[in-house]
Amino acid sequence: MNANGSGEQAVNREVVSAAAKRGPLAMEAVSISKDFRLGHGQVLHAVRDVSFALYRGAVVALVGESGSGKSTAARLLAGQERLTAGEIRLDGAPADPSTRRAFRRYKSEVQLVFQDPFSSLNPVHTVRHHLERPVRLHQGSKSRAQVAGEITTLLEQVRLIPADQFTGKYPHELSGGQRQRVSFARALAAKPSVLLADEPVSMLDVSIRLEMLSLLDDLRRRFQLALLYITHDIASARYFADEVLVMYAGEIVERGPAEELTQQPAHPYTQLLVASAPDPDNLGGALRPGAATAPRQPAASATADPGCPFSPRCPLAVDRCRSDDPALLPLSATRAAACWRLDVAAPEVLAAGRGGGP
Amino acid sequence: MTAGARVLDITDFSVNYRTPHGDVHAVSQVNLGLHTGEVVGLAGESGSGKSTLAFAVCRLLRAPALITSGSVTYSGRRVALPTDVLQLGPHELQHLRWREIAIVFQSAMNALNPVLNVRDQITDAIHAHLRMPRRAALDKAASLLDLVGIPRSRLRSYPHELSGGMRQRVMIAMALAADPEIIIMDEPTTALDVVVQRDILAQIVELKESLGFAILFITHDLSLLLELADRIAVMYAGQLMEVGTAAELHHEPAHPYSRGLLNSFPSLHGPRRELAGIPGTPPDLRHPSEGCPFVPRCGYSTDACRTVDMHLERVASSADPEHVTACPFVLPETPDPDRPSPQAEQEFQA
Numbered sequence: 001m002n003a004n005g006s007g008e009q010a011v012n013r014e015v016v017s018a019a020a021k022r023g024p025l026a027m028e029a030v031s032i033s034k035d036f037r038l039g040h041g042q043v044l045h046a047v048r049d050v051s052f053a054l055y056r057g058a059v060v061a062l063v064g065e066s067g068s069g070k071s072t073a074a075r076l077l078a079g080q081e082r083l084t085a086g087e088i089r090l091d092g093a094p095a096d097p098s099t100r101r102a103f104r105r106y107k108s109e110v111q112l113v114f115q116d117p118f119s120s121l122n123p124v125h126t127v128r129h130h131l132e133r134p135v136r137l138h139q140g141s142k143s144r145a146q147v148a149g150e151i152t153t154l155l156e157q158v159r160l161i162p163a164d165q166f167t168g169k170y171p172h173e174l175s176g177g178q179r180q181r182v183s184f185a186r187a188l189a190a191k192p193s194v195l196l197a198d199e200p201v202s203m204l205d206v207s208i209r210l211e212m213l214s215l216l217d218d219l220r221r222r223f224q225l226a227l228l229y230i231t232h233d234i235a236s237a238r239y240f241a242d243e244v245l246v247m248y249a250g251e252i253v254e255r256g257p258a259e260e261l262t263q264q265p266a267h268p269y270t271q272l273l274v275a276s277a278p279d280p281d282n283l284g285g286a287l288r289p290g291a292a293t294a295p296r297q298p299a300a301s302a303t304a305d306p307g308c309p310f311s312p313r314c315p316l317a318v319d320r321c322r323s324d325d326p327a328l329l330p331l332s333a334t335r336a337a338a339c340w341r342l343d344v345a346a347p348e349v350l351a352a353g354r355g356g357g358p
Numbered sequence: 359m360t361a362g363a364r365v366l367d368i369t370d371f372s373v374n375y376r377t378p379h380g381d382v383h384a385v386s387q388v389n390l391g392l393h394t395g396e397v398v399g400l401a402g403e404s405g406s407g408k409s410t411l412a413f414a415v416c417r418l419l420r421a422p423a424l425i426t427s428g429s430v431t432y433s434g435r436r437v438a439l440p441t442d443v444l445q446l447g448p449h450e451l452q453h454l455r456w457r458e459i460a461i462v463f464q465s466a467m468n469a470l471n472p473v474l475n476v477r478d479q480i481t482d483a484i485h486a487h488l489r490m491p492r493r494a495a496l497d498k499a500a501s502l503l504d505l506v507g508i509p510r511s512r513l514r515s516y517p518h519e520l521s522g523g524m525r526q527r528v529m530i531a532m533a534l535a536a537d538p539e540i541i542i543m544d545e546p547t548t549a550l551d552v553v554v555q556r557d558i559l560a561q562i563v564e565l566k567e568s569l570g571f572a573i574l575f576i577t578h579d580l581s582l583l584l585e586l587a588d589r590i591a592v593m594y595a596g597q598l599m600e601v602g603t604a605a606e607l608h609h610e611p612a613h614p615y616s617r618g619l620l621n622s623f624p625s626l627h628g629p630r631r632e633l634a635g636i637p638g639t640p641p642d643l644r645h646p647s648e649g650c651p652f653v654p655r656c657g658y659s660t661d662a663c664r665t666v667d668m669h670l671e672r673v674a675s676s677a678d679p680e681h682v683t684a685c686p687f688v689l690p691e692t693p694d695p696d697r698p699s700p701q702a703e704q705e706f707q708a
Contacts, residue, residue, distance in 0.1 A: 205578060206579065207618060210623075235623070273553065276556040
């Protein structure tokens with residue numbers, strides 16, 4: 001990434017996360033990167049120099065299309081992939097989950113919930129088995145009765161009530177929503193401080209999604225969880241998150257408070273994302289023939305092109321965008337965007353940031 | 359949007375799945391019409407019977423699915439008399455499918471043959487349904503790709519070499535091969551990103567405007583339908599709950615389930631609304647209860663709901679005689695009852 005911001009904005013000004021006001025810092029990703037070798041000497045930069053922080057009791061949403069690197073970022077934070085570069089800090093100390101013991105300790109602080117409750121639970125094991133293992137592994141030696149009591153508590157926390165009706169069931173006997181609740185309970189069994197939720201509701205029915213999100217929100221509050229909510233649905237991030245990070249081709253292109261960012265997106269990609277979301281108040285309008293849509297290029301492959309990764313699709317791209325990758329520059333105390341053309345893309349956001357900033 | 363003549367008329371249509379534990383009433387007594395040049399959206403949760411309905415209309419279901427009642431009348435430009443699809447023999451069905459009614463399936467990943475390239479898949483479909491020399495079929499395949507905005511250089515690509523959006527476009531190109539009157543789209547954009555989704559939907563609308571086919575668009579995403587469809591049918595537990603224009607459903611939804619769905623998705627534009635969701639889970643269709651199937655999850659329900667005779671009736675207060683609802687008690691102007699889960703709401707606002 002190019003940090004050449006001379007003569008642009010005040011580069012040294014730090015952007016404060018909108019999630020920071022909720023609680024103390026729990027986890028920090030500092031300039032993390034992940035490359036995958038594709039063979040033939042090609043390298044895919046799945047995550048490029050990404051930094052953000054998670055705070056206890058706050059929700060940070062990571063929004064992006066498939067292939068943007070958001071799930072890879074989650075796997076890096078969960079310790080399931082090795083970093084190519086950068087550092088992950090847990091409670092202020094660098095985390096290195098490379099040895100087995102350190103990995104287990106790390107896992108009892110950081111838990112991951114997967115997208116698909118149909119494949120993330122083992123079909124040959126009961127709910128009890130799924131919860132018993134993490135309770136025994138992460139909560140030390142306990143008597144059989146204590147473990148059973150703990151399982152009941154966990155199931156009640158995710159509102160699977162009465163709990164004893166669910167302990168003996170197999171995944172196929174549960175609905176999608178119930179399965180995802182079991183996944184939540186399994187993650188909570190380790191008593192983590194950080195919960196990484198990778199598209200936790202996108203496989204569920206619309207009428208059930210909201211209930212699951214409010215359950216997650218409830219758990220966040222009760223256990224002061226630092227929550228990373230990964231989604232492609234920027235509308236749910238608006239309602240659910242404190243801070244939104246928008247990811248494109250492995251980079252964070254914009255970050256800011258959820259409401260501000262969704263209502264006044266600054267980066268051209270965020271603007272495209274917001275404009276593409278279904279808008280019931282716009283009956284038929286935006287889909288009429290001739291309505292402007294994005295140029296039909298595939299998302300920029302995250303290989304080593306020098307310029308801004310969005311430039312091939314960006315309506316505002318100029319020569320500079322194709323040769324220099326912009327760094328994430330502060331717009332205001334809590335917002336930042338990586339774009340050379342912000343003066344054209346979002347003049348009002350720039351003006352508000354200059355006027356209202358510290 | 360002006361609606362043309364009726365091309366498809368589904369009346370009193372029921373489909374059961376036979377299982378050892380009793381019949382599953384997947385679709386019960388559905389009445390729905392489709393006009394030329396119209397987009398009708400069929401919205402419902404998984405298991406509501408929306409895909410079963412669409413497949414059964416084309417006679418694409420096999421045992422243990424059984425059509426137990428009703429008729430499906432097709433009257434296109436190219437058929438002299440309205441025909442009942444349910445009475446057709448195998449040869450006539452072959453003629454009807456693809457040429458008159460085409461389907462775009464949900465997952466293009468699985469619907470395309472992984473060992474055939476795009477050109478061969480499209481010409482295969484053309485040869486199966488139209489009499490056409492090889493050369494002409496190749497030209498047709500190329501021009502179909504033009505229609506959906508895929509460069510001709512992709513003709514020799516295999517499905518795995520295409521992005522998800524391109525695969526879905528190939529599916530749409532194939533559906534257009536025989537210039538059908540009706541295209542049934544079963545969640546065609548669900549697996550795609552919002553940006554690609556919007557792009558493809560805009561293209562579908564554009565093609566529809568220029569070619570004049572009708573679309574039955576099946577999805578669980580009501581917010582999408584509000585923007586795309588002319589009319590929307592809301593399905594729950596195998597039955598239609600409400601049918602009306604997109605504007606009517608958006609601004610004056612009558613049925614409590616439609617209202618629940620509308621309150622279930624967060625909106626990106628406009629002021630923050632209160633979100634409520636729908637508590638509970640859909641019913642077991644093996645044991646249909648008396649009266650309205652939505653009663654256990656309904657905030658308005660009374661004892662009368664358990665005995666009500668379920669059929670669609672005109673919404674009295676609506677100016678449009680085609681705005682119909684299955685709930686005789688709740689009207690668009692009925693105020694919301696105490697929300698089932700006010701606590702969840704507060705959490706969301708916090």
